[in-house]
Amino acid sequence: MTAPIRERAEAMLEASREDSRVSLTDLGRSNAWRSKLSSKGVLQLMDRSDTAAFVVSVDAMNDLLDSLDEYEAQLETASVRDMLEARKNRTDIKSGNGLRDAAAASFDARIDGLLDIAGSKATR
Numbered sequence: 849m850t851a852p853i854r855e856r857a858e859a860m861l862e863a864s865r866e867d868s869r870v871s872l873t874d875l876g877r878s879n880a881w882r883s884k885l886s887s888k889g890v891l892q893l894m895d896r897s898d899t900a901a902f903v904v905s906v907d908a909m910n911d912l913l914d915s916l917d918e919y920e921a922q923l924e925t926a927s928v929r930d931m932l933e934a935r936k937n938r939t940d941i942k943s944g945n946g947l948r949d950a951a952a953a954s955f956d957a958r959i960d961g962l963l964d965i966a967g968s969k970a971t972r
Contacts, residue, residue: 852915856915867884868884868888868890868891868892869891869892869893869894870884870891870892870893870894870903871893871894871895872893872894872895872900875893881903885903885905886905889904889905889907889908889911890902890903890904890905890908891903
């Protein structure tokens with residue numbers, strides 16, 4: 849398990865512990881849950897015995913968003929790398945009218961499959 853995944857798993861485990869749970873009733877009655885939230889970053893909001901939501905502090909949410917941005921950048925980098933790797937041995941690079949004609953021929957060759965994807969409303 850990579851470190852970021854392990855950290856997230858540990859954070860979720862921490863949020864599901866008894867001292868990280870807050871009932872809807874307690875949420876409305878007092879503000880004691882705020883100190884728990886600031887120290888833990890994530891609280892499990894309970895409605896009777898069911899999890900209703902997770903409450904996330906601003907700092908924890910910013911960390912989560914930063915992680916998502918980082919993962920998105922890694923995915924984009926990997927996608928571009930894979931695309932370039934798949935095309936590295938191509939010698940028939942086209943542009944302009946040649947590219948247009950090759951694209952039209954590719955669509956014509958796969959028209960039935962493309963129409964199936966588009967659904968029954970599409971026609972030739």
